[in-house]
Amino acid sequence: MALRELKVCLLGDTGVGKSSIVWRFVEDSFDPNINPTIGASFMTKTVQYQNELHKFLIWDTAGQERFRALAPMYYRGSAAAIIVYDITKEESFQTLKNWVKELRQHGPPNIVVAIAGNKCDLSDAREVTEKDAKDYADSIHAIFVETSAKNAININEVFIEISQRIPAVDSGRRGREGFQTAPAAVGDPPHLLLMTTPRVSPETTRRPSNIQPE
Numbered sequence: 001m002a003l004r005e006l007k008v009c010l011l012g013d014t015g016v017g018k019s020s021i022v023w024r025f026v027e028d029s030f031d032p033n034i035n036p037t038i039g040a041s042f043m044t045k046t047v048q049y050q051n052e053l054h055k056f057l058i059w060d061t062a063g064q065e066r067f068r069a070l071a072p073m074y075y076r077g078s079a080a081a082i083i084v085y086d087i088t089k090e091e092s093f094q095t096l097k098n099w100v101k102e103l104r105q106h107g108p109p110n111i112v113v114a115i116a117g118n119k120c121d122l123s124d125a126r127e128v129t130e131k132d133a134k135d136y137a138d139s140i141h142a143i144f145v146e147t148s149a150k151n152a153i154n155i156n157e158v159f160i161e162i163s164q165r166i167p168a169v170d171s172g173r174r175g176r177e178g179f180q181t182a183p184a185a186v187g188d189p190p191h192l193l194l195m196t197t198p199r200v201s202p203e204t205t206r207r208p209s210n211i212q213p214e
């Protein structure tokens with residue numbers, strides 16, 4: 001079975017739940033006391049999609065403003081970006097729109113964009129309607145889902161939809177930009193200074209924290 005490596009980055013305001021989404025997807029766990037990401041963290045997970053194996057190389061970026069300038073290192077060469085907002089924070093939806101603009105201007109031309117409205121378990125405190133977000137996502141041809149990392153809602157679905165939207169290998173070989181097959185690591189950010197590896201299952205790896213630019 002063919003193995004494809006797909007670089008995926010997560011972008012969005014601090015505290016919207018990017019790391020929690022990745023943890024839920026890779027480890028199927030949730031930590032209510034998770035620490036803010038410093039720099040970025042990296043995890044992988046391989047899933048079967050039709051007759052291929054898709055190995056997601058996931059770069060979880062830090063949402064804090066002081067790390068914003070690092071983001072291009074992570075979206076460069078990405079097959080897909082998951083831009084996350086918090087449905088209980090209107091401001092995080094505005095930040096999401098800024099990320100979309102930045103990707104348009106500086107990101108890979110054919111990058112698949114997925115919009116995740118996270119914390120849908122907190123719908124009592126909702127500030128962004130599902131309709132507004134869906135209309136916006138449709139207007140930019142992005143995948144849209146409301147997710148809850150806490151309650152494991154729609155987390156796998158985001159990645160399945162990305163797999164569905166990634167162009168077939170053949171069209172990639174004809175020169176489409178913006179997605180990667182095997183050489184996804186080319187141009188990836190350089191290496192991690194801190195390596196604290198928690199639980200690792202056979203199909204997953206995690207190399208979190210403090211990534212420094214060259």
Ligand SMILES: Nc1nc2c(ncn2[C@@H]2O[C@H](COP(=O)(O)OP(=O)(O)OP(=O)(O)O)[C@@H](O)[C@H]2O)c(=O)[nH]1
Pocket residue numbers: 012013014015016017018019020021031032033034035036037038061062063064118119120121122147148149150151
């Ligand atoms: N209720 C609820 N809380 C969540 C959910 N996802 C994340 N959280 C909480 O939101 C807080 C921030 O989550 P993180 O995953 O660290 O957010 P982040 O976007 O990675 O933040 P940065 O690393 O600073 O960019 C934590 O307290 C999480 O437990 C969710 O789906 N529902």
